Amino acid sequence: MKPIVVFPDPPSDLARALDVTGRIWKIAESSDVERRLRPDAGWAAAIVIVRGRSDTAAAMVAALRDEGPDTPVLVVTDAAGLGALGRSGCSFDDFCVSPVRPAELAFRLERLTNASDGTGTVPDDLVTYGPLMINPVTYQAMVDGAPLDLTYMEYELLKYFAQHPGRVCTREVLLSQVWGYDYYGGARTVDVHVRRLRAKLGEPHAGLIETVRSVGYRFGRAQWG
């Protein structure tokens, strides 16, 4: 997979969002560094961050265009920088407004790289639901752009839920689909893990997993009916 170049050093939310896409990315502080780092096959895409005045960003985009006209360029700017970016005459292919939502970044990169050379992760791999994004290739899950610290079984349960939103899942179904047979706690295992997942998702998102009394659980309907 071809790497992505990021100019300049990205803020932590963007770095985490890039990590979760599972792509390789490199930081270029200047066009000199970019030239030195550039692989023979070129970049999969370039991400140019606009901070304050858009001059340096515009110069970087122009330099990238000169060197590799086929490299798609994604600009990341804050809302205040939008107007200046529009007036700069900078020829980028797409843009994101920060703070960047990981699912949006992944999706935009997907479109850009597929349009250019067809490499990159398969879009079906990413599991997204509202603020939640799961990358099964890297086993990483994020909510609102923040990584979740999950055990393997918590991760598998959350992935199963996110792949079956709106469906009522009985404990028996969850045990057989997620656990198989290797657990000590019996059917209560599901309740225990749901409770742990809710705690790790945090107060604003705990309601993503709804208890369906005397049946089991449903993911997603409480907030996105």
Add this chain to the structure above:
Amino acid sequence: MGNVERHVDYVLRTVSERDVGLIRLWFTDVLGQLKSFAITAAELEHAFTDGMGFDGSAIDGFSRTVENDLLVRPDASTFELLPWTGRRDTEARMFCDVTELDGTPHPGDPRQVLRRHLDAAKERGLSFLVGPEMEFFYFAEASGTTPPTPLDHGSYFDLTTSDITSELRKRTIQALETMGIPVEYSFHEDSPSQHEIDLRHTDALSMADNVMTFRLMVREIALEAGVHATFMPKPMPHVQGSGMHIHLSLFSDDGNVFADGDDPLKLSATARSFVAGLLRHAPEMTAVTNQLVNSYKRLVTGSEAPSYVTWARSNRSALVRVPPTRPGREDSVRLEFRSPDSACNPYLVFSLLLAAGMRGIDAGYELAEQTDDDLAALDEAEVAARGIGSLPRSLAEALDTMASSALVREALGEHIFTWFLRNKRSEWADYRAQVTPFELERYLPVW
């Protein structure tokens, strides 16, 4: 990939994706002390495939005369990031099983003792769930030479505003939740500076791991604020000590085997035999459930800690209590075993409780009538006349009772059984050689 391989794969990927620098490998000695050593991410794969060697001779209960080289094998399903390290140098922990070099379980490893009991229950289609109530004190310091200083003067359920101990308790609960250890209740306990955090029930192996993590986190978080948290059973005379009441339930595929909706107490015949097993073997298990000299200062008549072998629905001096359940919630029928204190080894205690209860079921023990009146009002002869037994009154008595128990010997395994008795008898001998302030105050002036 098999299940174990998928867990390992998950851990290896997460360590690399999340830039985890150090992985702490945790295991527990026979006395219930947490042991730890750290490896770097580069060593991790090796640790999974071959285990990590260490010298067992320095660890309580692992030493043997001939062979001291042992392995720890990390249990990938217990991988958790540690919440008290910053994002910059992320650390994680895993609980480990201790084995011989050839991979056979080491007989001194309490975690594998519990695993053996849970595997046996699982063979019979049963899962053993436990939920402990952890009590502890916060003190200003731990010099060990002067009486401890409480940090607040609250009492049971007091809502104390903005005091440091409530803040510490809150911080601890947040950290527990982020580590996947859900908390059911927490409140200020009866004594000054005493707090209680009740952990939500889960399978006994995960819970024993959770109790070990819990004790470390309570102490670490207190230490950050310059406060000493202690699980010592009775740090101050004349106020309640710190117990670890344990809620027990047993589930099969058909649901809660302790529940019977037609019974007035909602207790099944199986539950009654299980309780009978707990009661009959409780004195033999006491050296393990209450393993310190100090533990027996808590188990005195007139306190809320049990000293007699009784059961009841709601009598809070009973050894086994059957908490009432709300109508229609038969699923939550459970037993509460009230003698253990929070300085116990949770792996061994959960093992013994399951073994005693299962013995009651298998041998069809009959359960005596419950004792719902207050025995504190009676003297010991009156209690004995009613056919009610006592728990051991000292560590020495508890060790003697344990020494003649076939059940405890079998449940712990020969190695731990023998080592524990030897170690604890030596602790008792040290204690006996002391001249206490009580003796000086009472005898020196008049004799």
